[in-house]
Amino acid sequence: MNEHEAQDFRCGMVALVGRPNVGKSTLLNALIGFRLSIVSPKPQTTRHRILGIANSEDGQILYVDTPGLHRGARKAMNRSLNRAARAAIAEVDVAIQVIEAGRWTDEDEAVRAALAERSLPALLAINKIDKLRDKEALLPFVAELTERHRFDEVFYVSALKRKGLQDLERGILARLPERAPVFGPDDVTDRSERFLAAEMVREQLMLRLDQELPYATTVEIERFADREDGLAEIHAVIWVERDSQKAIVIGARGEQLKAVGAAARRSIERVFGRRVFLKLWVKVRTGWGDDENALKRFGYTD
Structure with missing residues (x-):
């Protein structure tokens, strides 16, 4: 990559954060085109920060899948999961809060509060839109939500059906720094x-x-x-x-x-x-x- 190409190329870290069971791991797998994060219907399936790498002509996005931020963390394991998620927020260039279409809970509120502690671009990805019969019902939900919380941009996606991902990737790349790639073009993760x-x-x-x-x-x-x-x-x-x-x-x-x-x-x-x-x-x-x-x-x- 020559100097001119490096100036046009973008690369950075992006955290996928949210409460348990909103589809962060499914979204990561869809974005990188590889089944990296394990998935199950049970909450708190993800226990580790997992790096997934997406390469394109315009940039290299380093997605960080995180454990779901949750309340009632009584055990050391639960506290460890919350620390891992918060640590990821501190390391990235962009954060994406993933929520379930039509739902905003106290745990979603806690995730937004954690993001507000850092001054970094925060995007909202409303997942599982394929499950909504009445898409118009989302409009007042999103209007009320964005009135209370600042998000740089809102995206409607279905990780399972792979819908809305191109727009999300566009929004991410626009907010990443101009930087040469960190990993090779065939790498999908740094995990062994x-x-x-x-x-x-x-x-x-x-x-x-x-x-x-x-x-x-x-x-x-x-x-x-x-x-x-x-x-x-x-x-x-x-x-x-x-x-x-x-x-x-x-x-x-x-x-x-x-x-x-x-x-x-x-x-x-x-x-x-x-x-x-x-x-x-x-x-x-x-x-x-x-x-x-x-x-x-x-x-x-x-």
Whole structure:
């Protein structure tokens, strides 16, 4: 890239922030064209800041998917998620608050308050517009919302249907600094395959376990190696907080654990583009979700 091209090229970091379950991870995946962040219908599926890279002729957008900012953070895990989201806001050039079409809650209000602490461009992305039958009902909702809160621009999107994304990208690029790209043209994230493998195992736990149990689980990769036969060999431990939870994750005759492993292996193979040998164990560590040392071991850092 020559000097003239660098002057026209834009690059910067963009935080996707919002309360849990508004579709931030689905939006990230749609914007970068790659299934990077895991997705489930359960809130607080995202537990880490995840960088996704979108390249175009005009710029390189470094999207940061964040855990949902939420209230009632009693456990150390919940406090860690909130710190991670707030830290992302402090690092970026542009912030996008993602909300659900037609809904504005106390937690949305808290997210807007966190954004107001920094003087940076703040865009509003109203997601899930595909679920609204009466689109005109949004007009008074948005008018009242933008009267109370300043947003530099409002965008209507459907992350699931990939609608409105070009306009959103245009609005983002217009507010990024002129800067040479940070990553290569084929990069999609700065996260390792080891991290992505753990997330894809955890995604299956989120999808397959009922009620509160997924929040008592985390995944640690103990071995990750490329074998001579071309397989990626992955050994992963699923940590839970009680023996009763271990029994549920394993299931009768080990069927639940087998189903989690088979689905996770298929997901990992699609993303990695090679065959995978995946071995899972389930172990108990009492109260890991409220143990700062355990959280650091499992990668939950600010």
